Amino acid sequence: xxxxxxxxxxxxxxxxxxxxxxxxxxxxxxxxxxxxxxxxxxxxxxxxxxxxxxxxxxxxxxxxxxxxxxxxxxxxxxxxxxxxxxxxxxxxxxxxxxxxxxxxxxxxxxxxxxxxxxxxxxxxxxxxxxxxxxxxxxxxxxxxxxxxxxxxxxxxxxxxxxxxxxxxxxxxxxxxxxxxxxxxxxxxxxxxxxxxxxxxxxxxxxxxxxxxxxxxxxxxxxxxxxxxxxxxxxxxxxxxxxxxxxxxxxxxxxxxxxxxxxxxxxxxxxxxxxxxxxxxxxxxxxxxxxxxxxxxxxxxxxxxxxxxxxxxxxxx
Amino acid sequence: xxxxxxxxxxxxxxxxxxxxxxxxxxxxxxxxxxxxxxxxxxxxxxxxxxxxxxxxxxxxxxxxxxxxxxxxxxxxxxxxxxxxxxxxxxxxxxxxxxxxxxxxxxxxxxxxxxxxxxxxxxxxxxxxxxxxxxxxxxxxxxxxxxxxxxxxxxxxxxxxxxxxxxxxxxxxxxxxxxxxxxxxxxxxxxxxxxxxxxxxxxxxxxxxxxxxxxxxxxxxxxxxxxxxxxxxxxxxxxxxxxxxxxxxxxxxxxxxxxxxxxxxxxxxxxxxxxxxxxxxxxxxxxxxxxxxxxxxxxxxxxxxxxxxxxxxxxxx
Numbered sequence: 334x335x336x337x338x339x340x341x342x343x344x345x346x347x348x349x350x351x352x353x354x355x356x357x358x359x360x361x362x363x364x365x366x367x368x369x370x371x372x373x374x375x376x377x378x379x380x381x382x383x384x385x386x387x388x389x390x391x392x393x394x395x396x397x398x399x400x401x402x403x404x405x406x407x408x409x410x411x412x413x414x415x416x417x418x419x420x421x422x423x424x425x426x427x428x429x430x431x432x433x434x435x436x437x438x439x440x441x442x443x444x445x446x447x448x449x450x451x452x453x454x455x456x457x458x459x460x461x462x463x464x465x466x467x468x469x470x471x472x473x474x475x476x477x478x479x480x481x482x483x484x485x486x487x488x489x490x491x492x493x494x495x496x497x498x499x500x501x502x503x504x505x506x507x508x509x510x511x512x513x514x515x516x517x518x519x520x521x522x523x524x525x526x527x528x529x530x531x532x533x534x535x536x537x538x539x540x541x542x543x544x545x546x547x548x549x550x551x552x553x554x555x556x557x558x559x560x561x562x563x564x565x566x567x568x569x570x571x572x573x574x575x576x577x578x579x580x581x582x583x584x585x586x587x588x589x590x591x592x593x594x595x596x597x598x599x600x601x602x603x604x605x606x607x608x609x610x611x612x613x614x615x616x617x618x619x620x621x622x623x624x625x626x627x628x629x630x631x632x633x634x635x636x637x638x639x640x641x642x643x644x645x646x647x648x649x
Numbered sequence: 650x651x652x653x654x655x656x657x658x659x660x661x662x663x664x665x666x667x668x669x670x671x672x673x674x675x676x677x678x679x680x681x682x683x684x685x686x687x688x689x690x691x692x693x694x695x696x697x698x699x700x701x702x703x704x705x706x707x708x709x710x711x712x713x714x715x716x717x718x719x720x721x722x723x724x725x726x727x728x729x730x731x732x733x734x735x736x737x738x739x740x741x742x743x744x745x746x747x748x749x750x751x752x753x754x755x756x757x758x759x760x761x762x763x764x765x766x767x768x769x770x771x772x773x774x775x776x777x778x779x780x781x782x783x784x785x786x787x788x789x790x791x792x793x794x795x796x797x798x799x800x801x802x803x804x805x806x807x808x809x810x811x812x813x814x815x816x817x818x819x820x821x822x823x824x825x826x827x828x829x830x831x832x833x834x835x836x837x838x839x840x841x842x843x844x845x846x847x848x849x850x851x852x853x854x855x856x857x858x859x860x861x862x863x864x865x866x867x868x869x870x871x872x873x874x875x876x877x878x879x880x881x882x883x884x885x886x887x888x889x890x891x892x893x894x895x896x897x898x899x900x901x902x903x904x905x906x907x908x909x910x911x912x913x914x915x916x917x918x919x920x921x922x923x924x925x926x927x928x929x930x931x932x933x934x935x936x937x938x939x940x941x942x943x944x945x946x947x948x949x950x951x952x953x954x955x956x957x958x959x960x961x962x963x964x965x
Contacts, residue, residue, distance in 0.1 A: 376750050376751070376754055377693075377750060377753050377754040377757060378750070407723065407725045407743070409723045409725065409743035409744060409747075410726060410743050410744075410746050410747045410750070411747075412747075413743070413744045413747030413748070414747045414750065414751060416747075416772070417747060417748060417751055417769065417772045417773075418751075418768075418772055419747070419750070419751045419754075427723070427725035427726050427729070427743055428725060428726070428729045430726055430746070430750075431725075431726045431727075431728075431729030431730045431732075431733060431735070432729070432733060434692050434693060434694070434726070434730065434735070434746075435692070435730060435733055435734075435735045437693050438692055438693040438735075441693060452734075453733065456732070456733045456734055457733075
């Protein structure tokens with residue numbers, strides 16, 4: 334049995350499970366592939382919400398409550414930008430801006446996103462691999478009743494209110510697997526893959542859309558386990574449940590099984606959703622049940638341990 | 650007699666006199682042409698030390714003691730940049746960074762430096778004109794015993810220590826007069842021009858080097874008055890006296906008379922330098938004496954009033 338685990342991850346919910354995994358696995362045994370479909374330029378800065386959330390969470394410097402940004406943050410730059418008439422709808426803290434400034438500088442100087450992400454993770458004391466899904470620019474675009482919206486417009490400006498008709502991951506066809514992603518997914522020593530409880534459309538689908546990535550997952554001989562981001566019909570955070578409904582994937586968490594059916598072996602649902610077992614007719618993916626709500630750091634580690642156990646049973 | 654005054658200005662010392670003038674003249678009667686030879690890119694930000702010092706000083710938000718940056722400043726971004734391994738030799742405060750971010754964004758979007766400078770002056774409540782000497786990139790380069798140094802390297806990194814052999818204002822030949830500078834200097838209603846007490850090599854010479862500017866000053870029919878930045882053989886601030894010595898312009902403040910001889914009508918020296926009157930053989934520029942040390946806001950206004958009086962006498 335292999336020792337190495339790959340996790341596919343978006344922002345907050347996924348980052349919590351990634352944190353749990355990082356407390357159980359050696360640095361060389363965990364590679365977290367992170368969504369970059371939400372990345373954008375703002376105030377001339379290159380911003381990577383999910384990579385930063387994962388890195389800050391693993392470094393234990395993430396803000397506990399708000400779901401983005403740093404703990405112990407200050408807001409002087411934003412306050413002054415507002416005073417000077419600059420755009421202030423997207424809040425950036427002072428510590429956060431420091432990282433964005435350096436990242437933007439490094440990328441203008443020719444570094445790849447993979448390189449700068451590894452640099453900042455190391456500087457913040459994160460020893461596990463946090464890698465972007467690709468180095469090319471991929472942007473999640475939502476076709477909504479209010480027209481085409483870039484992710485941040487939908488998420489922050491419009492507060493996820495417009496009904497979504499479809500999504501595009503612009504640039505994904507032209508994006509290629511990085512050596513780091515390729516290596517992680519072909520590792521002879523692979524124990525399995527975990528799809529973290531992140532929004533399937535906004536966080537996981539962009540990763541899957543990177544040319545060649547979904548095919549690699551499908552072809553793996555080791556188990557792939559997804560953890561549902563939906564409990565009792567509600568997303569733990571964000572618009573996942575609302576979007577599934579709008580996009581015609583009914584059935585609550587079972588909708589996730591449909592979305593990932595071609596490449597996962599099992600889907601872990603919360604025990605609150607045990608009744609769904611009776612409505613699941615397919616043989617694959619297998620449904621597993623447990624507590625998937627992570628309110629404490631202990632619960633993150635707990636769920637990570639459960640996921641690893643499941644991987645090993647599925648593989649064994 | 651005209652009502653409009655043009656001031657040529659560098660950083661701190663010049664900004665104090667510009668402040669004094671702004672308290673005596675209506676907004677439409679003062680145009681401050683500011684050195685941009687010190688401008689540079691740092692951390693991907695477009696930084697204009699002299700324009701910002703003048704604007705912050707006129708807005709009364711400049712730091713009182715340190716000679717650059719804002720009062721009531723915080724340093725979280727810089728602190729975090731240092732932690733993340735970024736360059737920290739040039740200190741930028743959080744409020745200051747807000748302005749640099751917006752300026753960089755606006756310039757990337759195609760605004761001229763004249764436009765963005767006017768924008769920020771207005772946002773900070775400055776009603777008098779603060780205009781850059783030109784819109785093109787001009788960079789002061791110092792040829793020193795330690796090799797060629799960009800201004801900030803010389804000034805901040807090397808603390809003005811290397812002996813200076815010569816200076817270049819790279820790009821000045823290709824820089825042209827802006828409509829704002831042209832208009833200010835050809836105004837039929839011009840009362841006179843004041844060269845503020847700024848470093849002649851680092852602050853005033855770059856302005857004079859902009860193609861066509863020195864010739865315009867020489868051709869003016871209204872009086873041009875310079876105020877010495879040197880008192881009793883010492884610069885009030887910065888390396889002016891040291892550089893004059895290194896570059897062979899001896900004679901303390903009288904060296905200023907030589908540097909500006911072709912376009913000024915009078916040079917104002919401090920009363921402490923009254924003895925220099927006996928060593929000044931030339932008819933022009935005329936030497937004037939008074940208190941040119943501005944330690945309080947009242948003294949800034951006092952010196953401004955004296956300068957305006959002198960202009961009017963010279964013109965009358």
